[in-house]
Structure formats: C-alpha cells, structure tokens
Amino acid sequence: MAVPATVIYFTCYDQLCAVLKGNVFPADSVPLELVHTKMQSEKQSYQELSAVFRSALHNEGWRSLRRVWGPTLLRDVPFSAMYWFIYEKGKAWLCQYYNCTDPTFAITFTAGALSGSFASVITLPFDVVKTKRQVELGELVHTSLIQHMKRIVAENEVSGLFAGFLPRLIKVAPACAIMIST
Template sequence: MSGPSPAPAASDGITPLQQMVASCSGAILTSLFVTPLDVVKIRLQAQENPFPKGKSFVYCNGLMDHICVCENGNTKAWYKAPSHFNGTMDAFVKIVRHEGIKALWSGLPPTLVMAVPATVIYFTCYDQLCAVLRVRMGDWAQEAPLLAGAIARVGSSTMISPLELIRTKLQSQKQSYRELTDCIRAAVQSEGWLSLWRGLGPTLLRDVPFSAMYWYNYEKSKSWLCERYNTKEPTLAVAFISGAVSGSIASTVTLPFDVVKTRRQLELGELQAKNLSYQVSSSTFSVMSRIVAQGGFGGLFAGFLPRLIRVVPACAVMISTYEFGKAFFRKHNQERLRGPLQTRNT
C-alpha cells in the first residue's frame, strides 16, 4: 500500500478478518494512550469552571466523543479534583498520587464498547472500498482514498448512531435497561424508526469531510515519505508522521462542524437531565448562527488547540498501529505460503 501506486488491500495478502484485528488493536491502544489526556483536561476544566448539577461536558478517548451529565455537581463526580492543580503535569502527578493510576482511565470501558466496533467497521470498510475503487476509477485512482474515506465514514456512523443515542440516554438519565427499552419503543412508535438516528446529520457533516481529507492526505503523505526514504512498505515512523499531519489538516478544516456538534450535544444533554424538551431550533445552520451571534466567527473555531492536542496523537497512534498490524499479518501470510512451496520444491 505504499509508493506512488499503492497495492490494493484486497490483493496484498491481508484478509478482512486480519484488517479487523489490526484496527481493533489500534482502537484499544489509541484509547489507552489518549484517555488520560482527556481526563486531565476535564479535571482542569472542572477546577476553573465547576460543573453544577445538570451541566454537561464532552468526553473523548481519541476515537469518539460522548456526553456526560453532572447529576450531583462537582461534589460526587468521578472527575472531582482532590486538590488544586497548577498545570497539566501537576494534575497527572496528583491524580496518580491521590487516586491511583487507574483514575487516568476513568470512563474508558463503556466508551470502548462503542469505539472498538465503530473503528473496526470504519477501517475495514475503508481498505476494502479503496482497493475496489482504485481498480474501477482508472485514471482517477489517486482520488480513491477521498471517496472511500467518505463512504466508509457514512456507513460506520449510520450503523453506530442508534447505539450512540442509547448510550447518551443511559449517561444523561439514571435508567434501568428495561426503562430504556420502554423509552426507545415509545419513541419508535410515536416518531418512527428514524428517531433512532436523531443527531446523525451534524455528525456526518463533521466526520465525512474529516474522513475524506484525512485518508487522501494520509495516502499522499505516506507515498511521498516512502519514495523519499526508498521503502516499499510504510515504516512505523512514516505511518505515524503521515497520520499526524493528515489528522491536523482535517481537524483544522472541520473544526466549525465539531463546535456545532459539541454545542448540540451539550444543550441536549442538559435538557435531558432537567427533563425539558428541546424547543430551540437545532439545525446545523441555526446553531452556527447562534455561535456567530454570541462570539463572532472566531467562535466557530473555539477549542482549536485542545482539539489538535487530542486528535493529532490519536490519529497518529491509530494509523501507525493499524499499519503495523497489517504489516505483521502480511508477513505472516507470506511465510505460510512460502512453507508449502519450499516443501514442494524439495
């Protein structure tokens, strides 16, 4: 998959199951690496602006965002700071000292339940689609990653969206699974099955352009670096650098849509916590208009640096782990094929 004309994933000896295992490993490693950064960020935010009861914030493990509602305020929340933090490193040290190292991964398990399958579907679909499109697009084969990335993101987001809705309801309201089932059944009866995909639009507006730009720039950067260092296969360093560069470009361009999605998540989460209905227009354009009216056009790029700090290492770790996993399976498959051939020749 390197060089000016990367070999299609479907023909380089890697099966879809092996692609799934490689992406699953990348998802788990990325979550383990990035979650502590977000835990520290939330603790620092809670210290500067205490979260009152019913207030929401967005938590991210590097692969996906999810909404958290403070039902008890700062006093009984898992992110309560045991003492004053004087910065990021000080927060790391004090959290580990007072609460143990496990506290850096607070909230990780429920997120992995969704993040891992979503990532597996996304990366496997991308590789399979890209291989097919490169063959079918002919002279436009170099643009295959752009289209494959967009389609793969639409597919994975659409499949995961009902689970996202269920998870948001579980986090925003203390409900038993039976109560949740009754709530979902009532919503389907009154509003139809499409109600399970509520909020998919803003997610796609952010994630589809991000995915298209990310994969296009990643493949370009990877090919250029492989040519420059005269290597046929992308090394761990090549994949890491390419993932970081492409992730930074994509996250910068799509930041306004990320701000809109976060605002909608927060507003909806707080209203759910207070058992209120959402009466204000929540279309992407109306939310953008409110943000511009409140803080000018700069408001659409709020959180630029924190987003880069979170997204860039996540992209780099995820793609380099994925490429390493595929290289491992490719070598393993070649050795398995070489064994019977050597036996026949002797």
C-alpha cells in the same frame, strides 16, 4: 466506544476502496457518541439518560436522535476523505524523501498524525455543531445546521465554531497516528 468505532471506520475504509475498484459497499453505523456526549455534558446516570431518550422519542420520535446525524456526517465524511488523501500522499512523499519502498513505523506515524491534525481542524465547526445538538437532545430545539452555526457565531463570533480546538487536536492527532501505524 472507541473499539467498535475503529472497527467500523476501517471496515468502511476497506469497503470504500473496494467500491472504487468496482466492488459492493455496505455501510451503517450506530450513534454511540451521542450517548457519550449527553452523559458527559450533564453528568447523567444511565437511568437519567434513558429517561431523556424516552422523552425525546415520545415528543419527537426517532427524528430526535437523527438530528445529530447531519453534522456528524458533515464532520466525518470530509474528515475521512481528507485524512486518507493526505495520509496516502504524505506517506508516499515521506517514503520518497527517505528513499524507501515500504513505509516505516515512523513514516506511517508521522503521516497519520499530520493528516489527522489537518482534517480535524478543517472539520471542527461541524464537530462543535454536532456536540451542541447532542447536548440539546430532549429539548424542543428545531434549528437547521446553518441556523445553528449562525447562532454560534452570533454568540461567540467565528471563534465559537472552533471551540475545543486544542483538546480535539490533542485527541485526534495521536489517535490517528497510533491507529494507522499499528
């Protein structure tokens, strides 16, 4: 799941850079994380998961699978924008600080870890909503993003929007550092 996601991520980043320079941008993605989250949350077999998807499609159509796209986009688009902006600025600052023209492995690793950490914390509330919506797949739950966030805050206070803070940080910071430095 991580390999196709990384390929898509870098392809989109390269294409977005090309757009900003006046070229064409094609982009699309597959919600593989939806399958991953649903299986982990309920420890389902592929056969059971298939039944959940069939039921969701039968009851709500393709819209049932799209319900997580809003929070996913609200997590991933700002994450990427912040990540790349902070990464490029951090890398430039570190190069200037260490008086080098080409960034070293340590510079790209550090800039990647710091930018990934910052972006993951800021976008965590959308990750929480996305995960909760994925877990609810197959259930007839129809709430807007704002209603979902209000429900989380009512049940767990504002800290509920930051559930999983440390695991996300432990996952994202090294992943961003390794990805960008290699």
